[in-house]
Amino acid sequence: MLSARIVAAARASFAEHGWAGTTMRAVARDADVDPALVTYYFSDKRGLLAACLEFPESFTEAVVAAQAAPVRRRGHAFMDTMLGLWEDPETGEILRSIFLTAAHEPLAMERLREAFAGSVLAVVSDSLEGPERYLRASLAASQIIGVAMTRYVWRFGALAELPPDEVASYVAPTVQRYLSGKL
Amino acid sequence: MLSARIVAAARASFAEHGWAGTTMRAVARDADVDPALVTYYFSDKRGLLAACLEFPESFTEAVVAAQAAPVRRRGHAFMDTMLGLWEDPETGEILRSIFLTAAHEPLAMERLREAFAGSVLAVVSDSLEGPERYLRASLAASQIIGVAMTRYVWRFGALAELPPDEVASYVAPTVQRYLSGKL
Numbered sequence: 001m002l003s004a005r006i007v008a009a010a011r012a013s014f015a016e017h018g019w020a021g022t023t024m025r026a027v028a029r030d031a032d033v034d035p036a037l038v039t040y041y042f043s044d045k046r047g048l049l050a051a052c053l054e055f056p057e058s059f060t061e062a063v064v065a066a067q068a069a070p071v072r073r074r075g076h077a078f079m080d081t082m083l084g085l086w087e088d089p090e091t092g093e094i095l096r097s098i099f100l101t102a103a104h105e106p107l108a109m110e111r112l113r114e115a116f117a118g119s120v121l122a123v124v125s126d127s128l129e130g131p132e133r134y135l136r137a138s139l140a141a142s143q144i145i146g147v148a149m150t151r152y153v154w155r156f157g158a159l160a161e162l163p164p165d166e167v168a169s170y171v172a173p174t175v176q177r178y179l180s181g182k183l
Numbered sequence: 184m185l186s187a188r189i190v191a192a193a194r195a196s197f198a199e200h201g202w203a204g205t206t207m208r209a210v211a212r213d214a215d216v217d218p219a220l221v222t223y224y225f226s227d228k229r230g231l232l233a234a235c236l237e238f239p240e241s242f243t244e245a246v247v248a249a250q251a252a253p254v255r256r257r258g259h260a261f262m263d264t265m266l267g268l269w270e271d272p273e274t275g276e277i278l279r280s281i282f283l284t285a286a287h288e289p290l291a292m293e294r295l296r297e298a299f300a301g302s303v304l305a306v307v308s309d310s311l312e313g314p315e316r317y318l319r320a321s322l323a324a325s326q327i328i329g330v331a332m333t334r335y336v337w338r339f340g341a342l343a344e345l346p347p348d349e350v351a352s353y354v355a356p357t358v359q360r361y362l363s364g365k366l
Binding site for chain 2: 139
């Protein structure tokens with residue numbers, strides 16, 4: 001699809017060069033399409049950025065699937081899901097570019113907040129019980145995001161080098177404690 | 184100090200507008216100094232960025248102080264230290280701008296990696312014993328960075344709202360487990 005090709009090129013440009021360093025014309029060139037097509041699909045640079053910040057459908061589906069796991073195994077289910085999404089070259093690149101773009105685009109930061117606070121935290125929190133469930137979901141998110149940052153975005157330390165299943169085995173007990181253990 | 188005022192203005196600009204959106208001239212204007220002074224102190228934009236990416240001395244001192252705590256209380260010591268640094272308006276703003284700038288400047292990302300992998304992880308790891316100490320330090324870093332991201336950089340979820348001592352009480356047991364518990 002042409003529009004998907006344009007979005008992929010735009011994602012890479014926003015992540016690497018930021019809002020100021022991205023032009024409709026350069027995106028068209030990178031995507032190997034006529035600049036008029038970029039305008040046709042996305043109107044302007046703002047529309048293009050909004051399209052780039054859409055979380056992949058597989059992301060939402062995977063989070064919903066993981067929260068259906070039995071509570072006592074949900075920590076592991078979330079870690080496996082997160083690692084699977086980031087290890088996948090396509091969704092991994094999308095997530096990485098959203099994380100990077102969020103750092104310098106208020107609109108991207110807003111989207112990321114919406115996606116996490118509005119979707120992920122709400123889904124995870126709703127799947128739990130008790131007055132502390134929003135806190136529990138927030139704590140789990142802090143650990144999962146910390147792994148994503150060190151392993152996939154900044155890429156440093158032991159977590160950037162281990163195979164995914166080892167990372168899961170070390171970190172899942174933490175996520176599990178946050179979801180269902182003593183706080 | 185004039186150079187400190189220039190660095191403060193440059194930090195804000197790099198964090199908000201990125202490399203491409205930052206000019207020596209605009210930084211001089213924001214700092215209310217003559218543009219020639221910016222060149223005098225920092226030569227060029229690259230030199231200015233490098234100065235902006237210096238971690239505050241209080242950061243290094245605080246990490247070194249925390250790792251001197253008895254092992255069984257070191258999880259809490261690190262969390263208190265981290266929260267203290269980020270809650271402080273001055274160091275908090277420096278750390279936040281480094282995190283944001285790292286997302287779109289390879290040089291900033293490199294610096295952040297050096298600071299964490301080379302300094303923080305090394306200091307924490309050296310203070311532990313056993314063959315898993317680098318892994319332990321990396322796991323602790325993943326949790327601490329996750330809290331910094333959600334509370335101070337992206338600002339969402341319960342951790343962005345609670346008082347610092349409550350955040351510490353929920354998260355310190357995790358850091359402690361990573362440092363000295365069963366993995």
